[in-house]
Amino acid sequence: MDSESTAARIDVTKPHPARRYDYWLGGNDNYPADRESADAVAEAFPTVRLAALENRNFLRRAVGYLAEAGIRQFLDIGAGLPTAGNVHEIAQGIAPESRIVYVDNDPIVLMHANTLLNSSPEGATAYLDADLRDPERILTHPELTRVLDLNKPVALMLVAIMHFITDDKGPYDLVRQLCDALPSGSYLVMTHATSDHLTAEDLAETKEANQRSGVPFQLRSTAEFTRFFTGYELVSPGITSVMTWRPETWRAHPRAEAVSMLCGMARIP
Secondary structure (H helix, E strand, O other): OOHHHHHHOOOOOOOOHHHHHHHHOOOOOOOHHHHHHHHHHHHHOOOHHHHHHHHHHHHHHHHHHHHHOOOOEEEEEOOOOOOOOOHHHHHHHHOOOOEEEEEEOOHHHHHOHHHHOOOOOOOEEEEEEOOOOOHHHHHHOHHHHHHOOOOOOOEEEEEOOHHHOOHHHOHHHHHHHHHHOOOOOOEEEEEEEEOOOOOHHHHHHHHHHHHHHOOOOOOEOHHHHHHHHOOOEEOOOOOEEOOOOOOOOOOOOOOHHHHOEEEEEEEOO
16 A cells, blocks of 8 residues: 555544544544544543443454354454454454455554454455445455455444434445345444433533534434344344443443443344
8 A cells, every 4th residue: 555645645633533433442543633522522421431442342242253153254344443352353363264354434544454454364354445435335346355255144343333424324225235235144233322311401412512523423312223223133132232232241330321332233134
């Protein structure tokens, strides 16, 4: 990849979700605009860092579950900046032959893509510089078709990404278009920030904070989130908090409203 042209695309004056998430996770690949945006959200939702950590923990458990269930192909859209426990590290730790394609539209993620391409010899990884809002480009990209066989089951990972797709951008149609391209036996895995625990006053405050943050964002209720899985077979325990989806060991959890992040996994029949 051309590092100079990639660097030239980085606009550090505008916040980006991947860099903001990196900041919440304690990373260093973020800029003042990202931190200012993240802090604006934190003013209305002070436990947002906890939500980011619990979301990452869910990702690890979900990938482990799927790898143990025999899934060997993963499409991770909105991959974000590399951090401990990337999808390929988890999946290939269980099944070295696993194949993973990462997708993101942040040039900083592109600059760090080599970390995401550190595949086991038996498997393969690829990185696509592409946008969720252009599923056709993702699905027909030569790198995707090189690494993934769309005639075999694929786990579509949409983790903490769909809340950046507001209703006017057709979020349900985007997810359906991606899922319709996958064969029977594939899985849809999603997490999404929720409005379930907010009063009308809190919701108004959160919306105002998100507007100030400079990043389009839309909370959705359990009913709205569940709609993404219409026609698919939910894996137990169904739609729930990211904290309580198949926890590995018992531990004291914070209140669900402190995380306010829903999750779900479903098999595509």
